[in-house]
Amino acid sequence: MEALRNPNEANSSPLTPLGFLERAATVYGDSPSLVYNHLTYTWSDTFRRCLRLASSISGLGIGKGDVVSVLAPNIPAIYELHFAAPMTGAVINTINTRLDARTVSILLRHSESKLVFVDYQLTRLIQEAVSMLPDGCAHPKRVLIADDGSPLLRTDHFVNTYEGMVESGDPGFDWVRPESDWDPLTLNYTSGTTSSPKGVVHSHRGTFIVAVDSLLEWGVPKQPVCLWTLPMFHANGWSYVWGMAAVGATNVCLRKFDASTIYTAIHNHNVTHMCGAPVVLNMLSKGEPLGRTVHIMTAGAPPPAGVLLRTESLGFDVTHGYGLTETGGLVVACSWKRQWNRLPATERARLKARQGVRTIGMTAVDVVDPESGVSVTRDGLTQGEIVLRGGCVMLGYLKDPESTAKCIRNRWFYTGDVGVMHPDGYLEIKDRSKDVIISGGENLSSVEVESVLYLHPAVNEAAVVGRPDEFWGETPCAFVSLKDDGGKPLPSAEEIMEFCKGKLPGYMVPKSVVMKEELPKTSTGKIQKYVLREIAKNMGFAVKSRI
Amino acid sequence: MEALRNPNEANSSPLTPLGFLERAATVYGDSPSLVYNHLTYTWSDTFRRCLRLASSISGLGIGKGDVVSVLAPNIPAIYELHFAAPMTGAVINTINTRLDARTVSILLRHSESKLVFVDYQLTRLIQEAVSMLPDGCAHPKRVLIADDGSPLLRTDHFVNTYEGMVESGDPGFDWVRPESDWDPLTLNYTSGTTSSPKGVVHSHRGTFIVAVDSLLEWGVPKQPVCLWTLPMFHANGWSYVWGMAAVGATNVCLRKFDASTIYTAIHNHNVTHMCGAPVVLNMLSKGEPLGRTVHIMTAGAPPPAGVLLRTESLGFDVTHGYGLTETGGLVVACSWKRQWNRLPATERARLKARQGVRTIGMTAVDVVDPESGVSVTRDGLTQGEIVLRGGCVMLGYLKDPESTAKCIRNRWFYTGDVGVMHPDGYLEIKDRSKDVIISGGENLSSVEVESVLYLHPAVNEAAVVGRPDEFWGETPCAFVSLKDDGGKPLPSAEEIMEFCKGKLPGYMVPKSVVMKEELPKTSTGKIQKYVLREIAKNMGFAVKSRI
Structure with missing residues (x-):
């Protein structure tokens, strides 16, 4: 047995997603691969x-x-x-x-x-x-x-x-394997x-693994129609650029889009699958019912309950995943349990906002104490750092062995993201490491406060950061943009704070609320918390920030 | 870039299908895994x-x-x-x-x-x-x-x-990875x-690859209901024993079965997926329409057109694949093209009887001249040996380096199976190497003759081998078992030969037809051609075996 524990000439050919294309040409040669404007x-x-x-x-x-x-x-x-x-x-x-x-x-x-x-x-x-x-x-x-x-x-x-x-x-070019x-x-x-x-x-190996794994996790059938609402430059479209060749998809390209472009494309091309950050769901949530199912994969941030419920009621089947550029695609997903369909809508939304469990291509995912490396208690409360192990973890950072060594150690990739592990084995991100607000010695998750703010009918976007406080060290400070509701009176900062009380422990209720037309965002659409943190810092110490 | 061309602590964890189980327990913990008699x-x-x-x-x-x-x-x-x-x-x-x-x-x-x-x-x-x-x-x-x-x-x-x-x-056993x-x-x-x-x-790696690949090729969704009509001892149920854990299937176990047991199980358990050799299809083809779709994967031999058409008309969606114990599962499949649905039924059956194209987990599949290793012309006519390359090719034969070296060479696994490559890139097996009949210098495929014999309404099973012939070297000799059609007169050997004329080139028409109650089979249900070949040899030289 021991003599065979080695690769041989026939089975050691490297794994690569590039071969998907050659096969697609054989199997789906006459079927559309790319559609763009009048080009197919x-x-x-x-x-x-x-x-x-x-x-x-x-x-x-x-x-x-x-x-x-x-x-x-x-x-x-x-x-x-x-x-x-x-x-x-x-x-x-x-x-x-x-x-x-x-x-x-x-x-x-x-x-x-x-x-x-x-x-x-x-x-x-x-x-x-x-x-x-x-x-x-x-x-x-x-x-x-x-x-x-x-x-x-x-x-x-x-x-x-x-x-x-x-x-x-x-x-006739002989392509390089x-x-x-x-x-x-x-x-x-x-x-x-x-x-x-x-x-x-x-x-090549890591990308092959994540590409195949992501198809299985999402249950992508053969010959789907994929609308490219996720930038392909963003982690290679979460590996689906290659995955779509594996299943012979029709890739519908869009130079730029808004809600109306998306709905038109969905109807014109019979779109079955699309990906996007929650901001895309938000965009779609104001549309008309589809009359059929369109599968949408979202990641990057937990989809707010309200947005989730609205988009699902229109016919979008939302899957929530989690990954990083460092994993080449999604490696954790909120795999849905049939019995959850029987729960009330808000409970379903709460469960779907969790990042979930490792995909089958991953070896292990855990939430650990970043100091000791010990797994946190699976109570949905104890926070720790999310760590990952599996074939699709990056080779490393280019020309940066120090940063590579900092996050790849103890046989884990340390994500820098803070999460909890629920008793049922599903993990939930509580914050990006830097976004934890420490108020009175309590670790406070800005995401949790934000999720309550999103429940307010007039809130369009919300972000919570720490504001320096003489007494508590920091207090939560909310930045919100409001919906233009055609003349309806908009809530005041006080009303927003009042709304949060009773829905959150006292220490988590924002002690300051700042209204903005729009929140500052990165080029990939993430709210730039560091900008807000700067603003909050310059606001100086809050007065009377008692609970 | 060169410095990163190495595995690291986080991404080099070995690929294994064993981890599918732990994940299934988390995601599908409350759902049925195994059903057997009154046990769930x-x-x-x-x-x-x-x-x-x-x-x-x-x-x-x-x-x-x-x-x-x-x-x-x-x-x-x-x-x-x-x-x-x-x-x-x-x-x-x-x-x-x-x-x-x-x-x-x-x-x-x-x-x-x-x-x-x-x-x-x-x-x-x-x-x-x-x-x-x-x-x-x-x-x-x-x-x-x-x-x-x-x-x-x-x-x-x-x-x-x-x-x-x-x-x-x-x-709490700490399982060994x-x-x-x-x-x-x-x-x-x-x-x-x-x-x-x-x-x-x-x-572990090869099995992980073939398990994941086989799920994708068959398009298995999450939580299917798999009826185990394929022995799990047969190449580990073509890797689906592990694959079914990856998708949280309900595995319906059967100690033994006949057509009636299968139909009962399909209806009682809402079976969605099953595997089996064409003999299982044959068994099912006499049943009643299902009223819904059951996916069936068949391999081991090309399904005869008549059987294929009958089973499909009942609601079975048949996928035809090809693999060997040496590949751990199916590595070639007749990936179906949508436009083929518009073809007449017999043409669809002819296309589906081809083994097809490599799955996405395989690196390469080809048909080559076994002497020179050069690819045969893609004309659907020129025969050669089927060779395979990919991550799921076996490590080797236990304690048998000679046999291993004989089939693993030139970066290929030599299957010993004879096939042709069609112009569209789909391969078709013409025979197991030893089953080629050489008549008058012409290579003659026993499978082709058999497929014509199966078109005869009274033929139950058919196998064709070479019979020594003074003039031609060998001539095709057919062994057939007939259907018990309740008193209808059974065809004579001459009538069977007559039936083949006009459907086959003269040299391929069987020159002798032997009727048998049942054909001899191996323990896995394959017809034992070597037994028939012995019988044919002992029949001595045929007289007047002219075309």
């Missing part, structure tokens, strides 16, 4: 186009381990590049299109990107970013992605156009509030 | 029972790398042992219950099995097998699996009963016609 490609088109493109990328001298960046919204090119770029052996790096030139410049330098594909609407951003590269730093080659709607463009800074590369490439499970496939910079960028590197 | 367990029962059992197995001194055998039909115990035995670090070895004592004895000796779990109906078989072990060869410990229907049993040859071990075990992806998990002996047994060993 089939899976055999997409396979051929990716081979041609890979051949041309390779012809530019790009190969094994080189970084190829993409700066584009959810158009067919960014989808294709998720296959075509790594089919040359390169590492694909999708850049958040909402970043400023300075940050893009820092990422290009840090990644040593050799080639950047740029959407025609982002040419100014890339030129500015490149011009900000320090002297002596090689400029990446640039390729222009035009569009059926794009105007006549100056191409003098570009080595080629995207379609030019597709056309001139060889469809990884040599090992651990060959890098993706580089994704996490949007953080720190100045030094963290480049998360994932392997 | 939930997933939390099953997890607890497996931990207790593993603790007791461990207490018998069983651990890392030891072989634990099971001799049982599809009862809850064999399902549980697929988790409990390897949870001690042991390798699970399920033995075909239809083998004779001599063969079982050979397998026990070859595997050096330390412990055997035996169903109460098979106690004589095991005692005889053990008594046939040569002197000096350690006897494995035996555990008796009783049943609610079992009589009072003598237990003097047994160390314990199954339920005794469950009851005395510790539910694999140390590496490549740790062995299963040992399955292939039923072959050779005297030396081939013990196929699979790793």
Whole structure:
């Protein structure tokens, strides 16, 4: 038995999601792969186009381990590049299109990107970013992605156009497979509030695992219709860019969207699946009933009960998951129990707001005391750090062994997120580590306060941070934006506080409420708590902040 | 980038299907896991029972790398042992219950099995097998699996009963995880016609991959109801024993079955999924319409068109797959294209009889010239050997490096099966290597002749082998069993031959037809062609075997 405990020639071929495309071309060759405006490609088109493109990328001298960046919204090119770029052996790096030139410049330098594909609407951003590269730093080659709607463009800074590369490439290109499970496939910079960028590197193996796992967790059938409301640059669309090829999906691309665009696309294309942060659910919750089921996966923050109930009543079947850029996709999901369907709506919403249990592709998930590493009591109350173990955890941060070592230790990946473990084995995030408010020695979860604020019918958005307090150290300070309810009188700060009393322990009721037109957000739509924390700090000490 | 090309503490935890159980207990804890006669367990029962059992197995001194055998039909115990035995670090070895004592004895000796779990109906078989072990060869410990229907049993040859071990075990047992992806998990002996047994060993990684892959290929949703018409001892139920835990299925166990038992179970338990060789489809094809869809996965031989059409018309949705004990489950499947639904029924049946394309978990599948290793022309005509590459290919044959090296070479696993590649990239098996009939220098596929014989309304079973011929070298000789059609006159051999003419090229029409009550079969239900080949040989040379 011992003699066989080794890989052999036939079973050690590295796991990779790239092979999904070749198979899709065989099985779903005549079926649509990508739909965008008036354009439709089939899976055999997409396979051929990716081979041609890979051949041309390779012809530019790009190969094994080189970084190829993409700066584009959810158009067919960014989808294709998720296959075509790594089919040359390169590492694909999708850049958040909402970043400023300075940050893009820092990422290009840090990644040593050799080639950047740029959407025609982002040419100014890339030129500015490149011009900000320090002297002596090689400029990446640039390729222009035009569009059926794009105007006549100056191409003098570009080595080629995207379609030019597709056309001139060889469809017989012999694509480069990884040599090992651990060959890098993706580089994704996490949007953080720190100045030094963290480049998360994932392997072919890890991406294969999370892609397959995410299909199973969501129960995605063959040939779904996926509406791309989640940016593909965001952790590679939670790995579904590859997953959708595995099941021969129709990928409906959208350059930008609002509620009306989404509803139109859902009806025109018979959309079955879509992903998005709770903000997308919020957008949808004001629509008309669908008349059928559309599956929506949400993550990034727990969906507020009100939003959840409204969207579900319209026909959306919401799955709530949790993952990080460092896990390449969702690794925890609130797997639904049939018996929960019998519970009252608000109870169902409360259960669905929990992050849930590890997916089957993960080895282990736990909530531990960050000091001792010991599991917290499974009481739904004791807070600890969420830790993860499994094949899809990143290889590490690019050129940053220190940060890597800080979060990968004791055989765990330490997420930095604070959560509790419920007695039934479902975990729930209580806060991102930095968002814990400590008031009178009590750890106070800003998420819990926010979830109560969201119950107020006039509240549109809510965020709670700590405000320095002479007596308590900190007190919860709420920032809220209100709904424009057509002339109805809006509640005062006092009324909002009054509303929270009785729904929260005294120490958790916000001691200050600040009304704002809109809350500040990151480029990925997360509320920028650090901005609010600054504001709260500058508000000075609260007076009479007794319970 | 190069510095990160390595596994780390958090992402290198070995892939294993054993973790599916723990998760099922959390997510599906209150839902049924196993149903058998009047017995129903939930997933939390099953997890607890497996931990207790593993603790007791461990207490018998069983651990890392030891072989634990099971001799049982599809009862809850064999399902549980697929988790409990390897949870001690042991390798699970399920033995075909239809083998004779001599063969079982050979397998026990070859595997050096330390412990055997035996169903109460098979106690004589095991005692005889053990008594046939040569002197000096350690006897494995035996555990008796009783049943609610079992009589009072003598237990003097047994160390314990199954339920005794469950009851005395510790539910807090700390189960043993694999140390590496490549740790062995299963040992399955292939039923072959050779005297030396081939013990196929699979790793935890390979089994994880095929289990997850097989769920995706079949599109198994969460909480299906699986009727166990496929023996779990047969390549671990094509990996679905573990897969069903991943999706929280209800596993309906059957000690033995016929058409009526199956139909009763389907209706009583709302069965959604089942597996079986075409013989099971054949059994079902005489039933009443279901009134709903039951998904059935078939493999082992291409389903004959008539059987396929009849079962599908009753409400069975048939998926046709292909795999070998050496791949741990199905690795090729006839992935269905939507546009095929518009084709006439016989054309649909012809397409579905093809084995198909690699599953997404496989790296590559091809049909090659066995001498040169070069891919055959994709014309649906040129025959070659089917070769496979992917993570679920076996580690090798136990104690048989020669046989292992013979089939694992050039980065492929050589299946020994002969097939063609169609222009659309779907492969079709033409024959097991040895079943090719060479007549007048033409390679002739016995499967093709058989598929025509099955079209005859009176034919129940058909098998075609080569019969020595003075002039042609070999000619096709058909063995058929006929249906008892209540007094209708049965066709003569001449009428059968006449029927084949015009449906087959002249050289493929059987030159001899032998009627038999029943065709000889292996313990797994495959027709024993080698027996028929012997008979054909002894028939001597055919006279006037011209076309």
